[in-house]
Amino acid sequence: MQSSRPTRLIDPVLAVRQLSRYEIPGRRYLGRADCALVVAGAGDSYETYLPPRRPTSLRGRTAVYEVDLGVHPLRLCTRLPSDIDSFEFETTFDLTWQVTDPERFVISQERDIPALLNRVLHRLLRPVTRQFPISSSARAEVSVQQLLDASGDHAARQGLRLGGTARLRRDPDERAQQGRLRAAQYNAAAALAEHEVELVRLDQQQQLKAQKIEFYRHHLARGGLDALLLHLAEHAQDTPLVVENLRADEKRTIENQLGLIDRVLPEGTLEKYQLEEPQRLVLALFRSVFTQAVSESADAQQEDPLRKPPGLAAQHPDSPAWPV
Structure with missing residues (x-):
């Protein structure tokens, strides 16, 4: 029996055992000690056994699902739209997820947690980020984080608990464009300052x-x-x-x-x-x-007899200080 979990878990259903009608009476299926067992019966009936509980008999059952109950980290990198389609927010989610309702998760037939959460978060957050211009990444991030903190009901529908943080950055093309604009503004300001300094110097001269x-x-x-x-x-x-x-x-x-x-x-x-x-x-x-x-x-x-020689202004009545 293996006791260690994969470092990056995609499917929390670690094993599915199909049972025959001729299952030996009284034989118990234990599975991993830290996993839940979801036993499928006739029709659409299911019964969940959280550790350390285990079924005493599997007679009349059709399958046993072994579901991981651990807390797992997950990083999702995606793009969310801004108020115009030309630019998108680069979004990074540092998440933790855990199966809290094994029976609901087994019934959902989901087997890829990253794909599931990416789909749920996009459906939940795209309408929010579309309300913000690309230059307002900080305000958009606050709204996304608030919605992520309140997303417990959406995760619970899949039998999961979800938490984490969201980080938003402006689109790389928009960042490059803003960088060029800042450089142009800096150069213009530097040129204006240099021109003003030159004017002051000439005036002093x-x-x-x-x-x-x-x-x-x-x-x-x-x-x-x-x-x-x-x-x-x-x-x-x-x-x-x-x-x-x-x-x-x-x-x-x-x-x-x-x-x-x-x-x-x-x-x-x-x-x-x-x-x-x-x-x-x-x-x-x-x-x-x-x-x-x-x-x-x-x-x-x-x-040119009419030309006047260069001259100075009228004589100053007082003796000026000696210029240097």
């Missing part, structure tokens, strides 16, 4: 440029060429910006002051620290850029 121009104009308008040259010694890259934004009268003033510097520089009229090499280099750079800009401006005036 324009503000800094305007501050620099106003600063240089302030000192040029007051004849502060020495202070201007000292500042350009530390910020030589601003020299083209200064020359580019000079008006014609300012350029003439600077030209006169540059000539004056050329005449007085050997006599030491500037301070000693102003005669250091960085200041001399800036002065030479400023003179070179300025001379080129004046030449280009004169050529442009000859070509």
Whole structure:
């Protein structure tokens, strides 16, 4: 006699023994100790013997069904429809089942528990999941679980007890589509953020440029060429910006002051620290850029007498802070 059960049981009816009319009187059929015996008699009569009860005689009986009473795990993977047929919920059921009414199960003639439960659950749950869009898998899962917990009556009709959990996931195609949409949204948001950062950077550059121009104009308008040259010694890259934004009268003033510097520089009229090499280099750079800009401006005036030289805004009444 075998006492172990199969690891994955499909049919709980482990054995069926047909009895002859000449069955020896008094002979007992014991079967497995943990199984129920369902004895078929004349007509449609059945009698169930739960362990440890066993029939004392099989006279007049036609068959004995040996039915497993253990609790068995079962995992079912299936698909349930959403509110549109294009997408389905991937559904996983982790179930436990047990025969609680051996006679009812024998009479049902069912012999494949996974197929039976899959059919029962589909008939029970498909109308529920059709009420949810594919994006609402969490809400659909809650409803499916509630219905699964209340499915005792449906399982009892087959002589079974059923329990377990349900997990729903969105259709793989829909998940892939949502992934592409999220990636597109992320890229669009990143591009927008980058564009906004670039706009802020450009705006800051324009503000800094305007501050620099106003600063240089302030000192040029007051004849502060020495202070201007000292500042350009530390910020030589601003020299083209200064020359580019000079008006014609300012350029003439600077030209006169540059000539004056050329005449007085050997006599030491500037301070000693102003005669250091960085200041001399800036002065030479400023003179070179300025001379080129004046030449280009004169050529442009000859070509177009009506053209106005580039200029700056009105002079600021107060001395602005030095931009960096």
